[in-house]
Amino acid sequence: MYTGQKVRLRAYTREDISIRLNYINDIEIANLLTADIPYPILLHEEEKWFESITSQSDRYMFAIETIEDNRFIGGCSINSIDWKNSVATVGIFIGHKDYWGHGYGNDAMNILISFIFNQMNINKIRLISYSFNKRAIKSFEKCGFVIEGILRKEVFKDGIYYDKIAMGILREEFLKNMAADK
Numbered sequence: 001m002y003t004g005q006k007v008r009l010r011a012y013t014r015e016d017i018s019i020r021l022n023y024i025n026d027i028e029i030a031n032l033l034t035a036d037i038p039y040p041i042l043l044h045e046e047e048k049w050f051e052s053i054t055s056q057s058d059r060y061m062f063a064i065e066t067i068e069d070n071r072f073i074g075g076c077s078i079n080s081i082d083w084k085n086s087v088a089t090v091g092i093f094i095g096h097k098d099y100w101g102h103g104y105g106n107d108a109m110n111i112l113i114s115f116i117f118n119q120m121n122i123n124k125i126r127l128i129s130y131s132f133n134k135r136a137i138k139s140f141e142k143c144g145f146v147i148e149g150i151l152r153k154e155v156f157k158d159g160i161y162y163d164k165i166a167m168g169i170l171r172e173e174f175l176k177n178m179a180a181d182k
Ligand SMILES: CC(C)(COP(=O)(O)OP(=O)(O)OC[C@H]1O[C@@H](n2cnc3c(N)ncnc32)[C@H](O)[C@@H]1OP(=O)(O)O)[C@@H](O)C(=O)NCCC(=O)NCCS
Pocket: 029, 032, 033, 034, 074, 092, 093, 094, 095, 099, 100, 101, 102, 103, 104, 105, 106, 107, 128, 129, 130, 133, 134, 135, 136, 137, 138, 139
């Protein structure tokens, strides 16, 4: 269990399954998540996903829980690791909308970043956001991610093509930020 200022990251439990299903089947949230997550997800698929996470060594799945009232509000993950080049790809969602824009996502991502750079021998963390997801981009920038590239018109939503935004943070940048915070 990894603890920050507002949230802790913990392992998923069976009790999280139905709540998580409601979170990611909310169309507003589904629209912000990557297209390779199907919509809507069925209960048996979600249960299968839960069973699968226990045995996957290169995928780290964390439930995000509030410190104040132990509420399960979302999840974050290392989705893949390129060990040869030392790059981890991550993702995050806060599924309980009351918690958007209050620093919970920022805190959870900071814990995930610290976990990766302090506990794993990884040199870079990357993620992809959508150009219209301004809250996410701002939150990730607050964590130290920088915009590295624009993948033009790779997302089709409601008849419009949007850009994907590639963001990344290097180990050296993380260490510099840590030193500056002291
Ligand atoms: C993205 C997400 C994890 C961010 O977590 P959060 O707790 O909501 O965000 P934070 O409070 O850490 O930071 C949000 C920042 O964006 C700002 N913001 C909010 N809406 C904004 C907008 N429309 N334009 C610009 N900035 C905005 C907030 O003011 C805040 O900045 P501040 O602290 O300087 O005031 C969360 O909103 C979420 O899970 N959303 C749904 C799923 C999703 O988008 N996942 C990411 C996919 S890449």
